[in-house]
Amino acid sequence: MNISIQKELPEHNHAVHKILTTCFRTDAESKLVAMLRINDKVILSLVAVYNREVVGHVMFSPVTTSPSSIIKGLGLAPLAVKPEYQKQGVGAQLVREGLSMCAELEYDYVVLLGDPNYYQRFGFSKASDFGIQNEYGVDNPFMVIKLTDCNLEKGLIKYCPEFSLFSV
Ligand SMILES: CC(C)(COP(=O)(O)OP(=O)(O)OC[C@H]1O[C@@H](n2cnc3c(N)ncnc32)[C@H](O)[C@@H]1OP(=O)(O)O)[C@@H](O)C(=O)NCCC(=O)NCCS
Helix, strand or coil: CCCEEEECCHHHHHHHHHHHHHHCCCCHHHHHHHHHHHCCCCCEEEEEEECCEEEEEEEEEEEEEECCCCCCEEEEEEEEECHHHCCCCHHHHHHHHHHHHHHHCCCCEEEEECCHHHHHHHCCEEHHHHCEEECCCCCCCEEEEECCCCCCCCEEEECCCHHHHCCC
């Protein structure tokens, strides 16, 4: 499949909304994405385009650490691929190109809450192995990947406050 990964434009917003409401059980993810856009919290939002159709989406927003740190991180969420285009590598292409653009933007690491069986292939590993916790108190699915040779510092990582408004 000849997929192109592009920065999301306003004209893609509707298609992204449809993908999110189709892929997730509730509209929490689509409301979160809309709120992150309104509040100018989006660092990177990418769409996967096939034959001029938007078939996938990934978003990156800033995270903060406690204690505070000079190294800069992003949270990857959400990631979604239209059901009929799943299991053909679209998700992988969005994650790989997304991580490479985050590195170009000089971010040091990316975190996510997700299935380790899927995300380990991109180099994500358990955040707790680095002494990194998250505000949701989950262990196994909180993962991190370093984009630079920074030293990840122990502490608590928080997503943007918009994440607490919705149960994603
Ligand atoms: C999670 C999700 C984004 C993955 O997207 P995807 O495009 O299907 O992902 P990929 O194609 O990269 O990989 C999925 C599987 O397809 C396999 N695959 C990749 N390319 C393939 C190809 N050309 N032919 C057959 N299988 C392929 C991968 O090996 C992988 O298999 P495995 O995980 O069972 O080992 C998608 O399933 C989705 O939208 N899920 C609902 C929303 C969600 O849960 N998002 C994640 C949490 S935020």
